[in-house]
Amino acid sequence: MIVAFTWRALAFASLGLVVLGTPAHAKQPPENANDHYVGHFGAKNVKPPYIGEISAKYYDGDSDDLLTGGLGKTGLAAAAPPFANPFAPTPEELRRNAIHTNYRAVLDITAAGGYGTLYGPNVTNDGSATASEGKIPGWEYLTYADDGTGRKNVTLMVQIPDHFDLKQPCIVTATSSGSRGIYGAIGASGEWGLKQGCAIAYTDKGTGNGLHDLMSNSVGLIDGTRVDAVTAGEDSIFTAELSDAERATFNAATPNRVAYKHAHSQRNPEKDWGNNTLQAIRFAFYVLNEQYGSRGPDGAVRITIDPKRALVIASGISNGGTGALQAAEQDLSGLIDGVAITEPTAQPANVKKLRIVQGSTEQPMIGQPLLDYFTVANLYQPCAALALAPVDTAGYVIIGLLTPSVIAQGATRCASLAAKGLVAGATPEEQAEDALAKLHAYGWLTDSDTLQLSHYALATPAVTMTYINALGRVSVLDHLCGFSFANTDPAGNPVPQVLETQLGTFSTANGIPPTSGVNLVYNDAANGGGMGKRDILASSPSTGAFDLALDGAICQRNLTVGRHIDGGALDANEAAYARRIEEGIAEVRLTARLRGKPALIVHGRADALVPVNHASRAYYGANRLAEGNGHRKLSYIEVTNAQHFDSFLGLPGYAERFVPLHVYLIGALNAMYDHLTTGTALPPSQIVRTVPRGPGAPSIAATNVPNFSADPTANDRIVFKRNTLYIPD
Secondary structure, eight states, X not given: OOOOOSXXXXXXTTTSEEEESSOTTSOOOOOOGGGSOOOOTTSBOOOOTTBOOEEEEEEOSSSSOTTTTTOHHHHHHSOOOOOSSTTSOXXXXXXXXXXXXXXXXXXXXXXXTTBTXXXXXXXXXXXXXXXXXXXXXXXXXXXXXXXXXXXXXXXXXXXXXXXXXXXXXXXXXXXXXXXXXXXXXXXXXXXXXXXHXXXXXXXOTTOSOOEEXXXXXXXXXXXXXXXXXXXXXXXXXXXXXXXHHHHHHHHHHSTTEEEEHHHHSSSOGGGGHHHHHHHHHHHHHHHHXXXXXXEOTTSOEXXXXXXXTSEEEEEEETHHHHHHHHHXXXXXXXXXXXXXXXXXXXXXXXXXXXXXXXXXXXXXXXSOOHHHHHHHHHHHHHHHXXXXXXXXSTTHHXXXXXXXXXXXXXXXXXXXXXXXXXXXOSSXXXXXXXXXXXXXXXXXXXXXXXXXXXXXXXXXXXXXXXXXXXXXXXXXXXXXXXXXXXXXXXXXXXXXXXXXXXXXXXXXXXXXXXXXXXXXXXTTOTTSTTSOEEGGGOOOTTTOSOSSXXXXXXXXXXXXXXXXXXXXXXXXXXXXXXXXXXXXXXXXXXXXXXXXXXXXXXXXXXXXXXXXXXXXHHXXXXXXXXXXXXXXXXXXXXXXXXXXXXXXXXXXXXXXXXXXXXXXXXXXHHHHHHHXXXXXXXXOSEEEOOOOOOTTOOOXXXXXXXXOOSSOOTTTBOEEETTEEEEOO
């Protein structure tokens, strides 16, 4: 049964789409989430000033639903359904396939890995596997948050399941991880919250999947369809800020390039991830009260659900977890009751007094900004990977099939680094050992050694390019350090976009290439004929060698540290970029003050993308330093044999070595919910020792992923004393 709604439009909507509210880009007050407080019980329900036009649609839980897009557990595990007409996909098809892609992007979808038994649409939050397909009926509301210019257009979405309990209302945030679109967290905290009967407050945090094809001038809309940028106007997810003349000149010089929102919005979106998460919470309160509130004598809707009567948990994974931490730090109006996250890209501002000791070893480098350690990884990972035998490298077989050049050119990268004095050693083996030692000295643990190659091949260069552009507010016109985004042919040459693929990017892509045919291109490649070459097939101008565009990676490191790492000062142009990047990094550093909110952070010890020494360990220690004893309510759980990408666990070499961290997100959310509703103590900070599946990767069992302990042994307990964080081996 569907409850009676206060919105007259909804009463007649049946299963169709309705549009509510004011035009999306009417003149609005300046955006600041903390300027808009949710009213108290009985007050008028006021739409947040940054919210524009709202669309609302009901999903019946049969033909379509909130969690699986109508596919159910079985359909999510199968291939994505094709579009009826790939040259004209409908919004409904795009939404369905976006859910399919994003759900699978954060989870191991194999039965042997735990899908359908430990987690999945059919598994309840308490861990009971059912015969259900897991479809969940309810309402979905979609809007942009903006400042009136159409240049921000942060997507917000609220899902309200039919079994939402008005007597025990709850809201869970689901800020997208990585640079994914609005459905990016549906398989993470979104699923847990929907099963729990909570409203889910989603945001793409201003980085989500905004592709601007500069040749055709096409852009995406909030429903996933693509149109001409002029037609889209202020309703575009993202349109690069350049004139027609600038675009024409750019296209003539470097044809077939595209701009992406995270890299090229020139707004440093990360500084607003907390604000965007708070906006999503306020949007959730607004639509909940429009749906469930009563009418006052003046006909206005009155607030039934306010922050004092609703439980709010801020959650997310990776960048989504960072958004939750930012939101908790910035929450001036007390919206958030607790935080439960995994593997956040947390960047604490002050770790000067902090020491981290694992076992008896003090960690050599801690709490560095993300761009700093990514530019180090971008230099050394392909060389360091040679220090391991192929059998010891997770994903080696897949990398050999997908990007064999990364393996083939690893020794060349070593030689070029050695020629520039950036690694020591006379042989490739010695150079590789030195490169790996440099990663260890910069904070990576030996637990992540087997991951260095696959992470470089699948993530590191493009993430580095995206963040250095974003933090420096760099235009797509600048080609910073010689890099751009384009489709490429097998030889690495930039080629036109494939229309059929591009029209489906809302479903298939994320916001950081490589994705849906778009790759990273090194414009300055010596073998590019002036048109550029895919980075992993590029030769560097300074070496003439096929060394994975080393010159570009060195440029990125130079701008991050503010000097030439192979000797010399930056020129005036480089120095200007370096200052902007430094300012951008300062804008995203966290205070580690959670305003006394209870919080659980879970991180995999083997994380090679976001090393624990720079992120969760450092944030936990900074929180211990920043908040007094009465306000310290943060627990940190470190999971052995867990890494960043659960979706990689189906790859050879991953399945045998690593366990799904998602199991521990579920556990963290369960623990936080119990703490907030029944007063159950949060688990103390500890190491959870898991058991890898081993050779042949047999089906995972609950014994592989033991739960948190309410009373960990001394050998497993994480302790903070006198500015030092002690982590057991």
